[in-house]
Amino acid sequence: MTNEGEKLLKELKDAIVSCQEDEAKVKAQEILKAGIDPIFTLQTVMTESARIIGEKFDNGEYFLPHLVMAGDAMMAASAILEKAIPKESNIKKVVVIATVEADMHSVGKNIVGMMLKASGFEVYDLGVDVKSSEIIRRAQELNADFIALSSLLTTTMPYQREVIDELKAYGIRDRFKVVVGGGPVRKDWADKIGADGYGKDAIEAVKVFKQLAGME
Ligand code: B12
The missing domain is CATH 3.40.50.280 (Cobalamin-binding domain)
Incomplete structure (x- = not known):
């Protein structure tokens, strides 16, 4: 991963953790443009963001509305990343x-x-x-x-x-x-x-x- 790639992943994580849905969408698009694997992004950024948000909730820094907004930001970014995942042939299950x-x-x-x-x-x-x-x-x-x-x-x-x-x-x-x-x-x-x-x-x-x- 290039430094630029790592910077973009961190910016997406920061956007989600700070509940900025629009910024998260922009970063997801930039990540795809930079050729970073959408599956890798979903796995790493979403898991890490959720861990941080959970911690902030646990220590009283964040309340329920933060969880809702961060959840929305996660979903908005995920939906953009999903469209770029190459589809395998139909398994028919x-x-x-x-x-x-x-x-x-x-x-x-x-x-x-x-x-x-x-x-x-x-x-x-x-x-x-x-x-x-x-x-x-x-x-x-x-x-x-x-x-x-x-x-x-x-x-x-x-x-x-x-x-x-x-x-x-x-x-x-x-x-x-x-x-x-x-x-x-x-x-x-x-x-x-x-x-x-x-x-x-x-x-x-x-x-x-x-x-x-x-x-x-
Ligand atoms: C965002 C969030 C919310 C949002 C959800 C928004 C949304 N649209 O989903 C809202 C605000 C609704 C919410 C509410 C509550 N939350 Co909440 N929430 C979270 C938070 C921060 C992130 C969850 C998340 O999205 N994780 C990211 C995803 C990618 O991870 P994941 O869900 O674990 O999924 C991965 C795997 O588990 C697995 N997986 C998931 N599903 C499945 C299914 C199958 C079949 C398989 C194979 C795998 C699999 O694959 C996924 C991808 O890798 C977590 C903390 C955390 N660190 O997880 C707390 C957390 C889950 N919430 C918690 C609590 C207590 C609540 C509330 C009770 C708070 C309250 N006091 O009201 C309410 C309950 C509401 C309700 N009835 O459900 C606790 C749960 C504690 C517990 N173990 O019981 C946590 C752990 C926070 C904490 N540390 O206290 N929450």
């Missing part, structure tokens, strides 16, 4: 992705969705705060192969388990591969609730989905 009930965090889910799309999966994003029954209803309706569940709060992780338990109760657990992720989610939780896969970040997520789809 359908993924339904959602943030679970009572959880409003969208950035990580969106990045995972974007990377899966870029890898050739057909992705249906159901949004945030989606009830388990609704996730299952849509997965059936779309004849999905995968259900991807994001959870950023320890208090909403049990809804990941609820989706799996409801699938079992309906006798349709085997019809879908369920993959879980999100900040507080770990592999041992995924194993405990009987998920088929877990990814700690979007790059790992793509690997897991490809493995489960029999492609790697």
